Amino acid sequence: MKKGFVFDLDGVITDTAKFHYLAWKDLADSIGISIDIKFNERLKGISRMDSLERILVHGGKENEYSLDEKEALATKKNTHYVELLQDLTPADLLPGVKEFLDEAKANHVPCVIASASKNAPFILEKLEVADEFDAIVDPATLSKGKPDPEIFIKAAQAIDLKPEEAVGFEDAQAGVDGIKASGMFAVGVMANEALHGADIVVKKLTELSVPELLQK
Ligand code: BG6
Ligand code: MG
Numbered sequence: 001m002k003k004g005f006v007f008d009l010d011g012v013i014t015d016t017a018k019f020h021y022l023a024w025k026d027l028a029d030s031i032g033i034s035i036d037i038k039f040n041e042r043l044k045g046i047s048r049m050d051s052l053e054r055i056l057v058h059g060g061k062e063n064e065y066s067l068d069e070k071e072a073l074a075t076k077k078n079t080h081y082v083e084l085l086q087d088l089t090p091a092d093l094l095p096g097v098k099e100f101l102d103e104a105k106a107n108h109v110p111c112v113i114a115s116a117s118k119n120a121p122f123i124l125e126k127l128e129v130a131d132e133f134d135a136i137v138d139p140a141t142l143s144k145g146k147p148d149p150e151i152f153i154k155a156a157q158a159i160d161l162k163p164e165e166a167v168g169f170e171d172a173q174a175g176v177d178g179i180k181a182s183g184m185f186a187v188g189v190m191a192n193e194a195l196h197g198a199d200i201v202v203k204k205l206t207e208l209s210v211p212e213l214l215q216k
Helices: 017-030 037-043 048-058 067-085 097-106 120-127 150-158 173-182 210-214
Strands: 004-007 111-113 166-170 185-189 200-202
Touching: 004 150, 017 037, 017 048, 017 067, 037 048, 048 067, 067 120, 097 111, 097 210, 111 150, 150 166, 150 173, 166 173, 173 185
Parallel strands: 004 111, 004 166, 166 185, 185 200
Antiparallel strands: none
């Protein structure tokens, strides 16, 4: 029996990957690095600074910037990204998300956000679902990003559960790997590319029922 749900945000609750991509592409162009939508798949679930590192390595420029300069580049990307988020509304929730969260609440199932994004509280406010969650793991408190299981272990702790008692939802391979490494049951969501190792893969949350998942 499962007793709690742990959600990734970007790609599970709402589709922000297109905004991350636009902002990273602009930033990369400005320093002479070209990235495409396929490369962007490799940034899903990866923290802001680790994403920048991957872009610099991709462009062969990993040794060209000091830490201060890298922080300035990451801040520039984030300022652009946050501008792109201003128009988010509840209509940007992915299909079935609101209904699924409401069904979880009706079944007294605690829900937690385990996202690498430092913008998660702002995005949840914009989507008007902040109240649906019992906790948000603060990514600033993590020593390692996904695929390390740390964020999922902390998410389970936040609702007084063991990872084995929770179900995790993820759209990125790094996230599915982290969920499985923590011992949680993994639901892969909206995968464009195959998600290896997930216990179930669905296109949308509309395909799932809360009582059925609790039986897993
Ligand atoms: C993850 C996204 O949810 O958050 C990544 O999938 C992103 O693409 C990461 O880099 C960090 O987000 P932010 O908002 O803190 O820059
Ligand atoms: Mg994601």
